[in-house]
Amino acid sequence: MKRISAVICGVLLWMSSVAKDSPKFPVSAIPEALRKDVHVVMREDQMVFTIHSKSRATYHVYQAITIFNANGKRFAQETVGYDKLSKVTSLKAAVYDAEGMLIKRLKSSEIYDQSAYDGYSLYNDNRIKRIDLSQSTYPYTVEFEYDIEFRYLFFIPDFYVVTRENVSVQHSVCKYVFPKELAPRYRSYNIDVKPVSQPADGLESLSWTFENILPIKLDPMGPDLQYVLPHIDGAPTQFEYEGYVGTMDTWDQFGQWIGTLNSGRNVLPEATKQKIRALTAQAKTDEEKIKILYEYMQSKTRYVSIQLGIGGFQPFEASVVDQTGYGDCKALSNYMVSMLKEVGIPAHYVLIRAGDDASPMDTDFPSSQFNHAIVSVPNKGDTLWLECTSQTNPFGYIGTFTGDRKALVITDKGAKVVNTKRYPADQNVQSRTADVYVAATGDAQAKVTTTYRGLQYETNYVHAAVNLQYDDQRKWVQNHTAIPSFDVNSFSLVNHKDKMPSAQVLLDLRLSRFASVNGKRIFLTPNLMNRSTFVAEKVDARKMPVVLESGFTDLDTIRYHLPDGVYPEFLPEPVKITSRFGEYESRCILDDKGLLYVRRLKQVKGQFPAESYKEFADFYKGVNKADNVKIVLLSKT
Structure with a gap:
């Protein structure tokens, strides 16, 4: 019996050893096509979101990811967030070598549990569990598995089949499990796979399965990655969040729920009511009143982020903001609406997706798509938009942060989708005039005045420069003056905080070796400091549309004062280029005051067919050539 027992124990030990050493996710099992030109292969990517009730859901994630080089290192790190209304109930991870042999399993001591403090949140109960399984030898495979329990139902995590360029997918599954009466809604993008519906332990389920997905390659000057990634968005219809019950299958219903959250939070202290009435007593128009109160709010409050449960x-109540002088975008917007109501001006709380690179709102899919709040004020057909989190923003200017996009205006009856203010190319103007005094040595003196208006006030960062100290302004001037060699004799910046803001930059420059001298000839490029160098990247078999994110107009008028006895030997012919992407013209004019160079470039914002890319490349090729042409001056002596 002892001998039999020993044999059985040996067999069991051997089986245990074999099981322990069995390879998992060997790199050799990846199809060759999925390995080509990638940093990462998603071996398995599974998400299961289960709706248990209007106030409870669970979220399960399982991923196995093979990382081929340092460019994919970030995939070896995982961050799982939670707060007082959600709990991480399970978290496991492991890492395997190229042959699929286990290197290590995650220990609880290797999970970094910390506050998700972002540096500006005053109230924040968000926390994260962070894992890093990075290895120095490639390739290797990481495996993550975790579960989160939500004590509310308000959103469903997005599922991205592919998350970025140079990533392929071997197998992935997105699955929703739910009671029939709480069936979620969904919207798929760049996906032709249909969901499979079937019962699941007394519940219903929808699932999408994807296999052998090749990496995405972006075309230059095409849509951002977020527009082309295949992904699925989900949203509940009936939901509950900290006792607030609602539905969101229409924007009106979603707006009614937001209205419930905001209800009764617009009451101001009596002393404040009297103060804002006094501030606006002499104003002659509603717009003047709005401007007075907006600038009062800017001077009185500061922005802090609030990330605390339903907060x-x-x-916050308007009275709290009034007393403390701080609030987040929601609180400050509500405060602004409350002040305007007190002087008889109706205004609306607006939800929006902010950021100059934010993906657009899907207006056909009512759901929580927003990360910011602003204010809209009807103003005789010209709606005013107020960004309430900035202490320096010009009145009525929302710029690239929230301009020209869809937003949700919360009304007394519900909500409506609107478009925020557009800034067309003719309003985004950089206008430059200069007098350049050229010496026979090739050196020069220049007095330059540049006005930045509309979005160019922002995209050239002059909106920030006007609020800097002198030394930092001087650095800005050095960095934004596109002349090969110059010294700044003096400069000044003048800010104009209007609805269409602008700023003037005045420069007095000394230009060393501005022109090249060769015997009796002087060579100079008349385009002083706005020469295009953009070269469109060559693309074979382009598939994506051409996207120009901004529209603008540049105007340059440069007066050259020539030395005595010097006259032009060669002047370039006038250039005029017209295309669907914009317009360009430049010319040199000789008159009794010297030489005048005039240039105008207009680029229009828009999306254009993929086959137009060559035309786009040719347009800027022509602009580059004209911008860098030289004139030849000849001395009579």
Whole structure:
């Protein structure tokens, strides 16, 4: 019996050893096509979101990811967030070598649990569990598995089949499990796979399965990655968040729920009511009143982020903001609406997706798509938009942060989708005039005045420069003056904080070796400091549309004062280029005051067919050539 027992124990030990050493996710099992030109292969990517009730859901994630080089290192790190209304109930991870042999399993001591403090949140109960399984030898495979329990139902995590360029997918599954009466809604993008519906332990389920997905390659000057990634968005219809019950299958219903959160939070202290009435007593128009109160709010408050349970969606009371002088975008917007109401001006709280690179709102899919709040004020057909989190923003200017996009205006009856202010190319103007005094040695003196208006006030960072100290302004001038060699004799910046803001930059420059001298000839490029160098990247078999994110107009008028006895030997012919992407013209004019160079470039914002890319490349090729042409001056002596 002892001998039999020993044999059985040996067999069991051997089986245990074999099981322990069995390879998992060997790199050799990846199809060759999925390995080509990638940093990462998603071996498995599974998400299961289960709706248990209007106030409870669970979220399961399982991923196995093979990392081929340092460019994919970030995939070896995982961050799982939670707060007082959500709990991480399970978290496991492991890492395997190229042959699929286990290197290590995650220990609880290797999970970094910390506050998700972002540096500006005053109230924040968000926390994260962070894992890093990075290895120095490639390739290797990381495996993550975790579960989160939500004590609310307000959103469903997005599922991205592919997350970025140079990533392929071997197998992935997105699955929703739910009671029939709480069936979620969904919207798929760049996906032709249909969901499979089937019962699941007394519940219903929808699932999408993807296999052998090749990496995405972006075309230059095409849509941002977020527009082309295949992904699925989900949203509940009936939901509950900290006792606030709602539905969101229409924007009106979603707006009614937001209205419930905001209800009763617009009451101001009596002393404040009297003060704002006094501030606006002499104003002759509603717009003047709005401007007075907006600038009063800017001087009185500062922005802090609030990320605390329902506080992530519900504003502080207006009286709290008035007393403390701080609030997040929701609280400050609600405060602004409350002040305007006190002087008889109706205004609306607006939800929006902010950021100059934010993906557009899907207006056909009512759901929580927003990360910011602003204010809209009807103003005789010209709606005013107010960004309430900035202490320096010009009145009525929202710029690239929230301009020209869809937003949700919350009304007394619900909500409506609107478009925020557009800034067309003719309003985004950089206008430059200069007098350049050229010496026979090739050196020069220049007095330059540049006005930045509309979005160019922002995209050239002059909106920030006007608020800097002298030394930092001087650095800005050095960095934004596109002349090969110059010294700044003096400069000044003048800010004009209007609805269409602008700023003037005045420069007095000394230009060393501005022109080249060769015997009796002087060679100079008349385009003083706005020469295009953009070269469109060559593309074979382009598939994506051409996207120009901004529209603008540049105007340059440069007066050259020539030395005595010097006259032009060669002047370039006038250039005029017209295309669907914009217009360009430049010319040199000789008159009794010297030489005048005039240039105009207009680029229009828009999306254009993929086959137009060559035309786009040719347009800027022509601009580059004209911008860098030289004139030849000849001395009579």
